[in-house]
Amino acid sequence: MLQYDFDESIGYWLCCAHQAYMRTFNERLEPHGITYRQAQLLAFLAMDGPLSQTELAARMLIEPPSLVGILDRAEEAGLIERRSCNQDRRRKLIHTLPAAEKVWKKIAECGRGIREQATAGLTEEEVQTLRHLLDKVRENVTSDETAIR
Numbered sequence: 001m002l003q004y005d006f007d008e009s010i011g012y013w014l015c016c017a018h019q020a021y022m023r024t025f026n027e028r029l030e031p032h033g034i035t036y037r038q039a040q041l042l043a044f045l046a047m048d049g050p051l052s053q054t055e056l057a058a059r060m061l062i063e064p065p066s067l068v069g070i071l072d073r074a075e076e077a078g079l080i081e082r083r084s085c086n087q088d089r090r091r092k093l094i095h096t097l098p099a100a101e102k103v104w105k106k107i108a109e110c111g112r113g114i115r116e117q118a119t120a121g122l123t124e125e126e127v128q129t130l131r132h133l134l135d136k137v138r139e140n141v142t143s144d145e146t147a148i149r
Contacts, residue, residue, distance in 0.1 A: 028110040037070045039107045042100055050093040079103060
């Protein structure tokens with residue numbers, strides 16, 4: 001049988017917390033007809049503005065060909081459009097359209113609700129400590145070559 005000290009594994013802790021968080025997020029988005037990938041796409045565009053397909057794929061941790069279907073569906077839904085980059089016509093930048101605002105409001109509302117649920121019972125100081133510690137873990141495992149933000 002395979003042996004590993006899961007009780008002492010920060011990766012395991014993070015994975016379990018992430019899976020539970022994402023399961024709840026998906027459950028909250030589903031009644032609104034919003035997928036996790038749509039939420040993720042719009043979140044990166046909300047944070048960073050227009051991005052190329054390559055940049056989005058890297059941020060979303062998916063292969064560029066997998067992103068094409070996500071973009072096609074978002075474009076069909078009137079949420080985004082692909083525009084040629086002024087500096088490089090071969091490069092397409094993804095821009096949000098006005099219809100994305102309504103969807104984004106629902107995503108943000110779900111996100112705030114989950115944030116409240118996830119931090120229930122924690123003091124403000126504990127929440128800040130958690131944020132600080134998770135930032136430190138991310139910095140520790142992110143090399144300059146793999147950093148996406």
